Amino acid sequence: xxxxxxxxxxxxxxxxxxxxxxxxxxxxxxxxxxxxxxxxxxxxxxxxxxxxxxxxxxxxxxxxxxxxxxxxxxxxxxxxxxxxxxxxxxxxxxxxxxxxxxxxxxxxxxxxxxxxxxxxxxxxxxxxxxxxxxxxxxxxxxxxxxxxxxxxxxxxxxxxxxxxxxxxxxxxxxxxxxxxxxxxxxxxxxxxxxxxxxxxxxxxxxxxxxxxxxxxxxxxxxxxxxxxxxxxxxxxxxxxxxxxxxxxxxxxxxxxxxxxxxxxxxxxxxxxxxxxxxxxxxxxxxxxxxxxxxxxxxxx
Numbered sequence: 001x002x003x004x005x006x007x008x009x010x011x012x013x014x015x016x017x018x019x020x021x022x023x024x025x026x027x028x029x030x031x032x033x034x035x036x037x038x039x040x041x042x043x044x045x046x047x048x049x050x051x052x053x054x055x056x057x058x059x060x061x062x063x064x065x066x067x068x069x070x071x072x073x074x075x076x077x078x079x080x081x082x083x084x085x086x087x088x089x090x091x092x093x094x095x096x097x098x099x100x101x102x103x104x105x106x107x108x109x110x111x112x113x114x115x116x117x118x119x120x121x122x123x124x125x126x127x128x129x130x131x132x133x134x135x136x137x138x139x140x141x142x143x144x145x146x147x148x149x150x151x152x153x154x155x156x157x158x159x160x161x162x163x164x165x166x167x168x169x170x171x172x173x174x175x176x177x178x179x180x181x182x183x184x185x186x187x188x189x190x191x192x193x194x195x196x197x198x199x200x201x202x203x204x205x206x207x208x209x210x211x212x213x214x215x216x217x218x219x220x221x222x223x224x225x226x227x228x229x230x231x232x233x234x235x236x237x238x239x240x241x242x243x244x245x246x247x248x249x250x251x252x253x254x255x256x257x258x259x260x261x262x263x264x265x266x267x268x269x270x271x272x273x274x275x276x277x278x279x280x281x282x283x284x285x286x287x288x289x290x291x292x293x294x295x296x297x298x299x300x
Contacts, residue, residue, distance in 0.1 A: 069178040094214035110202035135161030159189040187223035
């Protein structure tokens with residue numbers, strides 16, 4: 001049987017090309033550390049990796065949501081704690097006001113309470129990233145509007161937000177509302193109005209009215225304390241969620257690594273073998289290409 005020279009040449013070239021391609025693939029794996037960079041490398045593993053990366057992107061979004069929710073809760077607690085400090089001082093003044101003799105002393109306390117009123121309104125209108133914290137879902141609306149007299153003194157406060165809460169997804173199956181609820185928001189408005197009543201009673205020297213305003217402050221203080229406590233529970237839920245997300249992302253990262261990362265020691269050995277085979281193929285091809293019919297004719 002005769003084998004055409006072109007057939008031999010084609011087979012040699014094809015073999016060399018295959019070895020070159022294998023060598024290039026192994027070199028890429030060694031340099032990048034990745035076994036898979038495109039679907040043709042391992043279609044089944046590539047499909048698994050695509051699904052895992054999709055899950056990882058979702059977890060990253062939930063992690064971002066958790067950070068946003070934690071920021072809202074922390075800012076809300078900070079404002080509420082400062083309002084609680086105002087309430088504590090106003091309660092002290094109320095006690096002092098019921099036992100103070102003399103209009104001058106009561107008026108001095110009234111001036112201090114007037115400053116507390118302005119601070120409370122400012123804290124009630126606190127913002128985070130240009131969004132009001134105590135407006136419910138009406139985050140672009142200033143929640144506490146004031147009525148003032150001719151001297152610019154605040155005489156009443158009303159709530160302009162709503163009672164809804166924005167829920168933020170924490171996972172595929174859960175969400176939470178990190179901000180203050182409608183009862184708290186309205187309670188802050190009541191609290192500021194009790195401060196106004198206390199100031200007016202002190203300025204008028206009316207100890208009975210001071211006592212009434214004091215009772216109102218104590219009632220609304222419970223709302224503030226409960227709100228701070230509730231935000232503590234919200235923050236705990238967020239932190240537990242963040243820990244779960246971190247654990248899940250670590251697990252997914254390991255699964256992706258298992259499918260995509262090259263086994264470097266094994267790959268280096270394969271690369272060396274491929275390089276040796278490639279060099280041997282080139283040498284064989286060079287020898288075969290030099291062979292002609294003259295090599296088989298007897299010398300005369």
